[in-house]
Amino acid sequence: MAGDTCHSKQKENKIKKGLWSPEEDEKLFNYINRFGVGSWTSVPHLAGLERCGKSCRLRWVNYLRPGLKRGSFSQQEQDIIIHLHQLIGNRWAQIATKLPGRTDNEIKNFWNSSLKKKLIKQGINPNTHKPILVSNECNKSIIPSGMAVELQDAFHMSNNGGDAFHMSNNGGLTFADNFMTSNLFLDESEMGIDPMGYDCNLFTQHQHINCEAPSPSFDFSDTLASRTMMDTFIKAESRESSSCTNYSNMNHLYAEICKYDEWNACEWQELQTVQASNVGDLDTYPMG
DNA sequence: AAAGAGTACAACCGCCACCCT
DNA sequence: CAGGGTGGCGGTTGTACTCTT
Numbered sequence: 001m002a003g004d005t006c007h008s009k010q011k012e013n014k015i016k017k018g019l020w021s022p023e024e025d026e027k028l029f030n031y032i033n034r035f036g037v038g039s040w041t042s043v044p045h046l047a048g049l050e051r052c053g054k055s056c057r058l059r060w061v062n063y064l065r066p067g068l069k070r071g072s073f074s075q076q077e078q079d080i081i082i083h084l085h086q087l088i089g090n091r092w093a094q095i096a097t098k099l100p101g102r103t104d105n106e107i108k109n110f111w112n113s114s115l116k117k118k119l120i121k122q123g124i125n126p127n128t129h130k131p132i133l134v135s136n137e138c139n140k141s142i143i144p145s146g147m148a149v150e151l152q153d154a155f156h157m158s159n160n161g162g163d164a165f166h167m168s169n170n171g172g173l174t175f176a177d178n179f180m181t182s183n184l185f186l187d188e189s190e191m192g193i194d195p196m197g198y199d200c201n202l203f204t205q206h207q208h209i210n211c212e213a214p215s216p217s218f219d220f221s222d223t224l225a226s227r228t229m230m231d232t233f234i235k236a237e238s239r240e241s242s243s244c245t246n247y248s249n250m251n252h253l254y255a256e257i258c259k260y261d262e263w264n265a266c267e268w269q270e271l272q273t274v275q276a277s278n279v280g281d282l283d284t285y286p287m288g
Numbered sequence: 289a290a291a292g293a294g295t296a297c298a299a300c301c302g303c304c305a306c307c308c309t
Numbered sequence: 310c311a312g313g314g315t316g317g318c319g320g321t322t323g324t325a326c327t328c329t330t
Contacts, residue, residue, distance in 0.1 A: 019298070019324075041315070057316075058299065093318060105298080108319070113296055 016050040020059055024049055028056055029064050062103045069101030073110055081107060081115060086129040 020028075031047035037060070040053035049056060062068075073081070077099055084095045092104035092111075099107065111126075119126040 017300075039315080054301095054316080055299075061317095062298075090319065104318075109297055112320095 015052050015055075017055075020063075024051070025059070025064060028059060032060055032064070058105075062105045067101055068103065073102075077102070078115065081111065082119070082129075085111065085115075085126075 016024075027047050027049055028043070031043065035046070037043070037057075040057045043049075043053055043056045044051045047056070051059075080098060081095060084098060088094055090108075092108040096102055096104040096107055116126040119129075120132075123132050124130070125132050
């Protein structure tokens with residue numbers, strides 16, 4: 001295959017794999033420092049390395065290149081990653097251009113190992129950046145189909161037997177009560193989230209599902225999460241007319257959020273518009 | 289102290305787009 | 310235009326380290 005010249009050479013046992021030794025690093029660093037990067041395929045031979053060009057390039061870009069930051073991501077960097085991921089998705093290389101000193105690989109790893117879990121804990125689907133919410137209909141709990149997809153997406157439920165969701169009469173999806181609920185808890189447990197913990201999203205939702213004075217609970221101290229949650233919540237409520245939940249003070253709550261943080265409805269609307277337009281034309285997103 | 293589980297990060301793999309012949 | 314070479318990207322795997330029991 002084109003681009004896989006490494007593989008044929010590996011079969012001949014000429015190409016070393018695995019972690020780089022300090023000696024190899026030194027050879028590569030000295031070579032690039034002295035001669036610069038010409039053709040990566042010729043670099044290993046000229047630098048005296050038994051690696052493929054691709055491997056050398058990766059080592060240079062992700063580890064040896066001057067100017068790389070080391071250490072944990074700052075809160076500001078995390079915010080930027082989350083925001084950009086919300087806008088452009090898994091385009092790590094593009095996101096990396098907005099974080100000087102960080103590599104796409106580093107950002108990708110950080111996202112997969114930390115940020116994803118952080119968002120899930122906040123009750124936000126890391127794929128869609130929308131809140132993971134469950135609407136209800138007393139004992140027959142209904143999940144609006146869109147949200148069911150979000151849930152499946154967030155918790156990989158599509159791989160979990162397949163028929164955990166059942167279509168209900170009104171086009172929504174019926175929670176197979178205990179079965180489903182325990183699956184959700186199981187999934188949370190698997191994700192390291194204590195289903196009974198104070199910050200557990202699904203457990204709270206389960207309480208709502210059982211119609212114990214359902215009321216929206218938003219953490220106003222987390223402005224982004226609240227905003228996202230509220231936005232989707234209102235949309236979901238407006239299209240789920242059969243829901244037994246009846247939040248007449250929806251507008252009031254929304255106003256509270258706008259009042260609480262520095263954002264206002266217009267700014268939020270603007271972001272939604274930008275997001276919508278970027279869905280169709282991601283390559284033209286103004287990256288700076 | 290040892291074994292197993294969990295986590296973070298480095299590196300690899302396969303695919304794709306672009307360029308050159 | 311077709312085909313091969315190359316670099317770049319995102320997903321995935323491997324490995325070393327840390328934590329828990």
